[in-house]
Amino acid sequence: MSSNHRFCIAPMMQCTDIHDRYLFRLITKRSFLYTEMVTTGAIIHGRCLEQLNFNSEIEHPVAVQLGGSDPYDLAECAKICSNLGYDEINLNVGCPSERVQKGSFGACLMQDPELVNDCIKAMQEVVSIPITVKCRIGVNERDDVDFLNNFVSKIINPKLKTLIVHARVAILKGLTPRQNRQIPPLKYENVYQLVTEFPELEIVINGGIKDIDESIQHLDKVDGVMLGRSPYDNPMIVSNVDSRIFNDSDMGKDRKMILSQYLDYCLAQASRGQPYSSTLKHIFGLNRGLKNAKSFRRLILKTIQEKNLETTKDELISMV
Template sequence: MTKAWRGPAVSLETARRFSIAPMMDWTDRHCRQLHRLLSRHSLLFTEMVTSGAIVHGDAARHLRYDEAVEHPIALQIGGSDPAELAQAIRIANDFGYDEINLNVGCPSDRVQSGKFGACLMAEPDLVAECVRAMRDATDRPITVKCRIGIDDQDTEESLDRFADKMAEAGVAALYVHARKAWLQGLSPKENRTIPPLDYPRVYRLRQRMAPLPTMINGGIETLEAAEAHLEHMDGVMLGRAAYHNPMLLAEVDRRFFGAEVERLDLLQIMTAMASYAEVQLGQGQRLNNIARHMLGLANGRPGARQFRQILSVDACRPKAGPEVFMHALSVVEDRAEAVAS
């Protein structure tokens, strides 16, 4: 039986105003725990999970999350077989995600070899078939995350055609990374920086697709830049900036959602994450798997380098516990007192 949809703190449509991008090997449930602590209203995404991993693997391991904390949350899924995607979605229904997002933007070699991700931008008809199959398998909204094009595609003609196919298939929203993906000649890392950003192309797409919600992603480094994009778009999606400098998320609820919320300080965040880590360690998790997401919390503060070192090194030691977090915090606090005196 499908679990009752408990619902997010804000409506899904509102949450899309500011979202944190799905990032492989980064936005796991420990990362999302931290991000939700910093922002209650942002839309969180899982890492991409392939349809095959859900159907043929340990679905619970891939799909479980903290239902009491992580909403609003979207599951990002990768695949190109409509029947398998539908089967995966039926399994995912039991986990109560707020949104299901199909990855049509990842340029990695592993994704290409599996015929999903950005290479699917060359096959909009197949993607549309996948979207229809996914919609038939759930009552949750199906969305797509894509690039503005791949390789030698004309980004005006090909992106419009792709978006039209998605709209016809009934997607609830589009998330567009404002770069091409060069599948031939560039590594996945190079694809994050070398292809030039083309924000005006995404703005034009949003105008053309309205009222279909269209969000922009790619190269957005500050909240000021995100606010500027919102003059043209329905929402913004931050990726690496939010991950490497997580404290910027502490301002998101106030600036993007008009929420009167307490801005947590570093002491409150580290204390909360220490409590979370204690529970997770009791369930067999390792401290370094949590600590690695916290390295940027003290960026710009005296003692930040030692803070990162403690979390990077001490958290990997055998039997490391939550006291590592409090030790890292004490270094920053001691340095702050020294500077103030």
């Protein structure tokens, strides 16, 4: 199986920014990386444009995730992102937050597959890179396979090759986004059945997958897996993705080497004015499970507060 979506790291607001993706690229070269969701409004009005930056030398394959529901705006943003060199544009049809619902995009779009279809087509017409969709299995009380199959049948077209599905419904009222990632039960079977129903699509499963062993079990049934919280909270779990998932050689770096290279990156970023809070926040979990994980986290916090990584760097490395 040659899909480069076999292992993906999920888009996560406030998490999978350019620095976090740099960290992941020190650990795995083959995982497919996703940016945080960037809204069409932010791009068109020129806000948060730095969120679109990526490191073209090391980050590929990397997708930008767009949030929006206006086909014209999405097409404009798709052109901008394609010109920047992204490998893929992913449309967010899974976010349940109230802010996003007010903008009529995210998960509520699952109730309007015709509009999703228009959005996908509008982007496909203006760029040649793949457009993909990340959705839920359903919304509110509709967690049945008929709802999901109907949604997919209305958005599918020959150029849409990949669908990423978070295996939970999105409850649009009464649950916070965080609760929406915990309370609705995971229904992996609903995602698995898409493989038979839509054999032409590459199906990537997401939600609650903890590690590489679990990923490999899912890969018996679907084309790819996407993991969010577990690699963010414990980045070293992806250190053997390249060998175990892609039959490639791992990057061969140990935790100390990765931390040392990442801290050099943080120092270089700081010299360009990037605050330590935005770079060091991604490594709180780098020695998760080790005996001094707590003191490691404390020292990172202190370093962020005192802005003195030059002084604490060696001690941090000695702790992993």
